[in-house]
Amino acid sequence: MALSIHSDDFQTLLDSLREAGYRCVGPARDGTITKFKPIEQAGDLFLDEILTTVSPKEFFLAEHEAILSYRMKGKSDIELTTPSKEEYAPPTLVFGCRPCDAAGPDIVKSVMTWDYDDRFFLDRADSTVIAAIACVEADEACFCTSVELAPDSQTGADILLIPSSNSTGDTQEYSVTAITEKGRKLIDSTKGWKDGNPERASAIDEVKSNLKPSFDPAKVREWLDNGFDHEWWNTATLSCIGCGTCTYTCPTCHCFDIVDEGGQSEGVRVKNWDSCMMSLFTLHTSGHNPRPLKSNRFRQRIMHKFKYYPDLFERILCTGCGRCQRHCPVDMALKGLLEQIGRLAAETPDQVAAG
Amino acid sequence: MVISEADTTKIVNSLRVRAKELLESGEVKVIIGYGEGYTKGKAVPVFITDPGKTDQLIFDARCVNNLSMYLKHAEIKAMGKVGIVAKGCDARAINVLILESQFKREDIFILGVVCEGVGDPIEEQCKSCVANTPPVYDELFGEPIENQGWNDETFAKIEELESMTQSELWNFWVKEFDRCIKCYACREACPMCTCTRCITDKNQPQWVPTSPHSDGNYHWNLTRAFHLVGRCVGCNSCERACPMDIPLSLVNWKLIKAVHDEYEFIAGMDAETAPPLATYTEGEETDFIK
Amino acid sequence: MENIYCPSLLKIQDLTWETPDTTSFRLTFNDNSEREEFFSLYKVGQFGEFSAFGHGESTFCVASPPTRKDYIECTFRAVGRNTKALQALNEGDTIGFRGPYGNSFPIDDWKGKNILFIAGGIALPPLRAVILNVLDRRSEFADVTIVYGARTVSDLVYKMELQEWEARNDVNIVTTVDPGGETEDWTGKIGFVPTVLDEVAPSNENTIALICGPPIMIKFTFPVLDKLGFSKNQIFTTLENRMKCGLGKCGRCNVGGTYVCKDGPVFRADVLAELPAEY
Ligand SMILES: Cc1cc2nc3c(=O)[nH]c(=O)nc-3n(C[C@H](O)[C@H](O)[C@H](O)COP(=O)(O)OP(=O)(O)OC[C@H]3O[C@@H](n4cnc5c(N)ncnc54)[C@H](O)[C@@H]3O)c2cc1C
Numbered sequence A: 001m002a003l004s005i006h007s008d009d010f011q012t013l014l015d016s017l018r019e020a021g022y023r024c025v026g027p028a029r030d031g032t033i034t035k036f037k038p039i040e041q042a043g044d045l046f047l048d049e050i051l052t053t054v055s056p057k058e059f060f061l062a063e064h065e066a067i068l069s070y071r072m073k074g075k076s077d078i079e080l081t082t083p084s085k086e087e088y089a090p091p092t093l094v095f096g097c098r099p100c101d102a103a104g105p106d107i108v109k110s111v112m113t114w115d116y117d118d119r120f121f122l123d124r125a126d127s128t129v130i131a132a133i134a135c136v137e138a139d140e141a142c143f144c145t146s147v148e149l150a151p152d153s154q155t156g157a158d159i160l161l162i163p164s165s166n167s168t169g170d171t172q173e174y175s176v177t178a179i180t181e182k183g184r185k186l187i188d189s190t191k192g193w194k195d196g197n198p199e200r201a202s203a204i205d206e207v208k209s210n211l212k213p214s215f216d217p218a219k220v221r222e223w224l225d226n227g228f229d230h231e232w233w234n235t236a237t238l239s240c241i242g243c244g245t246c247t248y249t250c251p252t253c254h255c256f257d258i259v260d261e262g263g264q265s266e267g268v269r270v271k272n273w274d275s276c277m278m279s280l281f282t283l284h285t286s287g288h289n290p291r292p293l294k295s296n297r298f299r300q301r302i303m304h305k306f307k308y309y310p311d312l313f314e315r316i317l318c319t320g321c322g323r324c325q326r327h328c329p330v331d332m333a334l335k336g337l338l339e340q341i342g343r344l345a346a347e348t349p350d351q352v353a354a355g
Numbered sequence B: 001m002v003i004s005e006a007d008t009t010k011i012v013n014s015l016r017v018r019a020k021e022l023l024e025s026g027e028v029k030v031i032i033g034y035g036e037g038y039t040k041g042k043a044v045p046v047f048i049t050d051p052g053k054t055d056q057l058i059f060d061a062r063c064v065n066n067l068s069m070y071l072k073h074a075e076i077k078a079m080g081k082v083g084i085v086a087k088g089c090d091a092r093a094i095n096v097l098i099l100e101s102q103f104k105r106e107d108i109f110i111l112g113v114v115c116e117g118v119g120d121p122i123e124e125q126c127k128s129c130v131a132n133t134p135p136v137y138d139e140l141f142g143e144p145i146e147n148q149g150w151n152d153e154t155f156a157k158i159e160e161l162e163s164m165t166q167s168e169l170w171n172f173w174v175k176e177f178d179r180c181i182k183c184y185a186c187r188e189a190c191p192m193c194t195c196t197r198c199i200t201d202k203n204q205p206q207w208v209p210t211s212p213h214s215d216g217n218y219h220w221n222l223t224r225a226f227h228l229v230g231r232c233v234g235c236n237s238c239e240r241a242c243p244m245d246i247p248l249s250l251v252n253w254k255l256i257k258a259v260h261d262e263y264e265f266i267a268g269m270d271a272e273t274a275p276p277l278a279t280y281t282e283g284e285e286t287d288f289i290k
Numbered sequence C: 001m002e003n004i005y006c007p008s009l010l011k012i013q014d015l016t017w018e019t020p021d022t023t024s025f026r027l028t029f030n031d032n033s034e035r036e037e038f039f040s041l042y043k044v045g046q047f048g049e050f051s052a053f054g055h056g057e058s059t060f061c062v063a064s065p066p067t068r069k070d071y072i073e074c075t076f077r078a079v080g081r082n083t084k085a086l087q088a089l090n091e092g093d094t095i096g097f098r099g100p101y102g103n104s105f106p107i108d109d110w111k112g113k114n115i116l117f118i119a120g121g122i123a124l125p126p127l128r129a130v131i132l133n134v135l136d137r138r139s140e141f142a143d144v145t146i147v148y149g150a151r152t153v154s155d156l157v158y159k160m161e162l163q164e165w166e167a168r169n170d171v172n173i174v175t176t177v178d179p180g181g182e183t184e185d186w187t188g189k190i191g192f193v194p195t196v197l198d199e200v201a202p203s204n205e206n207t208i209a210l211i212c213g214p215p216i217m218i219k220f221t222f223p224v225l226d227k228l229g230f231s232k233n234q235i236f237t238t239l240e241n242r243m244k245c246g247l248g249k250c251g252r253c254n255v256g257g258t259y260v261c262k263d264g265p266v267f268r269a270d271v272l273a274e275l276p277a278e279y
């Protein structure tokens, strides 16, 4: 049966989530930025922005987390403890993210299960339900349609809310689709959902048709296959200041650091977000650095997203959310750069063939 | 507004012409200036090596970035002599860098531009600019104008913080710094952060915890601040780059005020005055070192 | 679900100072089932993450062969935070270990072949596991030649074993030190590894060459091997890119699309030649 939910009933939903043992995280203001935060009051949800400053990836790949604690027992014995799933992966509903953000964890899952399973990611993915809301607006930085997604795509979402034409500025009705079993279960065990099939807002399809693909990822990948030593990297990346903002705000960047914090007798081993845009990332203790220049590092970022990852897992490591462009202090627009690569690929078929 | 639209057009035109000459004559190998961004309405740093392409250059209130930070990049150093478009804050940063022997005055050609402030709305620091006319240049574009200078408003926010109790102040900063994600965008955007290996990237000992938890964030932000005392030119690049919108300028301006109160020193006004925190004079009080 | 980042606990059974800054550990597993699991997987050439708790983890190759199943060994130089902390430990102390990770030398494909080992300085450990493995299965291989050099006599590692290998008549071993690095009683050669290799001139016929050493040595050794008629698919080497996880997750060890922690650290020279120079 068709389902719907009205924003007036968000509080009912939030209350029943708490009763059912879920925490709800949703887009909210934090000072002047927006991010996903635990939500108790429907009024704290901030759903008007196209995209939050940072993606909800921290609920899958924590920005900072203990993966182990150690404690000396006696003179030379050591006790190791792994945090329990209950501690780091409580049942969670990520509510109101965009379809591109919902796709993030689904894409990253491939590497997190590559031969070895990263339990911290997988346990969280397992206990988290994602309820995405289709987009009625896009900006210049958005390019989901170029990377096999759409303003109403279901990839990675457990539940999809589609805004209906029934809105009054402050209030909004949505039609609701349970995409996965997990999503269905959450809906069954919580309140606020209603029967009904409200009419889809026309804005969604307008966004969809206005957001034409601006490059062909297959062509880009083909150019990258042979473009490693191309002069373009040096000129195109000169203005990058190597700040890493693009990678930290990205929903698919997943590189991390492992460090020990604590003393001789006890402490924790932690996993922190890290970034390929920093020179320290690959620096050897000897001082040798395989990627000494920012052009090397920028190339790594693009190659990883549009060639290496697709080569390994047949998925593009980018959801087209455009955060890397929106927040880049020097407007290094990934979309624009990929368009440039697309043009290079079209201009220089010889280079591609000859290598 | 002292500079009219017609003046601005004149400035941009003469910039383009001069940049072209400099490249053609081989006097400089690259011009760092501003051009149109990919995103509509944004101005971005551009790097021009082809004399035929100097028409890319623009200059207006959208040109917010402090370009002098590029002078520390290996890629730029490798290109040869640089011609750089510099507004007051860029020029002040260049003065500090020269004073700190990062490069020599003759290594760069400064295309100074008179600037009435950047940003829309105009950025806070521009309202108290001490260098609307750049203090150093090889050639000036635009007629020199009077500096805004510091005024009653300049330190109003700092004074507000100073009137807080210790615990209020602590809570204020903990809350702000908690958002920090340790991306170090503030460091990379800063022209003064020239260390080849930042102290946060050193692990023997681990001076600054690398994790983005409260402790690590506090350590990092204070360390950054301390290293900029008497060096920060208040260009706001760090705050602008910070994706988490942490009000780093409040830290910077507190330090700018302290250095001025104590030593009557303003960083980057020339490349000669000895910086107070990097100078020792005989007989100076040292009893604070315990 | 298992915590892939959780190490096994190993005790330092034996500690040997190889050079003033290089130490070898012989390590025993606290938990026998972890030992069994390790040896059910381990092949020569693989590496692990060794940790002094509170200081981090470091990637070292496992320097002992899978034919010796009571312990594992590693040899490392103190260069940074964790290696210095490890070096400060004593016999009886406990360290953390994760592994074995990465690929291995395909020695089963080399049965009946001559094996030529070329190593410089601290880079003997990755080859030592292979040497011992080959010696433990000596009859399966033809001639074994080792060319090993270091800057000075005191920089040579595994001095005891070098003597043992010299004493064997089924191993042809040549040791050398850089000019000026010799001592009065030095009986080996004096000269750089590539030069000495050129003098020794091992045959390329039916031979596999393994080479590990500082980049500069590798750079000058390749032309010599080329001159001796070795083709790239007869030569194997290992790469050392900065690593954290060792598991293909943390994203920093890749050379182009190749993850050194998973598709390496062992590379055949013709495969390596296809990779971009990101190492
Ligand atoms: C496959 C492989 C095998 C190795 N085998 C040996 C060996 O048998 N013996 C030995 O002495 N050394 C070996 N190394 C190098 C060794 O890993 C580094 O010297 C060590 O990690 C330095 O750690 P640290 O904490 O003391 O240094 P720090 O500089 O304090 O370490 C910081 C971090 O840098 C990284 N790192 C620094 N240098 C290197 C490097 N050269 N390679 C990889 N990661 C690095 C590590 O991730 C470390 O966690 C090997 C490296 C690789 C990749």
Ligand code: SF4
Pocket: A239, A240, A241, A242, A243, A244, A245, A246, A247, A277, A324, A327, A328, A329, A330, A331, A332
């Ligand atoms: S956000 Fe922009 S300037 Fe910063 S590292 Fe990314 S591309 Fe470079």
Ligand code: SF4
Pocket: A246, A249, A250, A251, A252, A253, A305, A317, A318, A319, A320, A321, A322, A323, A324, A325, A334
């Ligand atoms: S690379 Fe940029 S556009 Fe793609 S997912 Fe990451 S932040 Fe979004």
Ligand code: SF4
Pocket: B179, B180, B181, B182, B183, B184, B185, B186, B187, B221, B238, B241, B242, B243, B244, B245, B246
């Ligand atoms: S730019 Fe902002 S978030 Fe990034 S390290 Fe600096 S203060 Fe922290």
Ligand code: FES
Pocket: C242, C243, C244, C245, C246, C247, C248, C249, C250, C251, C252, C253, C254, C259, C260, C261, C262
């Ligand atoms: S070491 Fe982490 S991916 Fe290879």
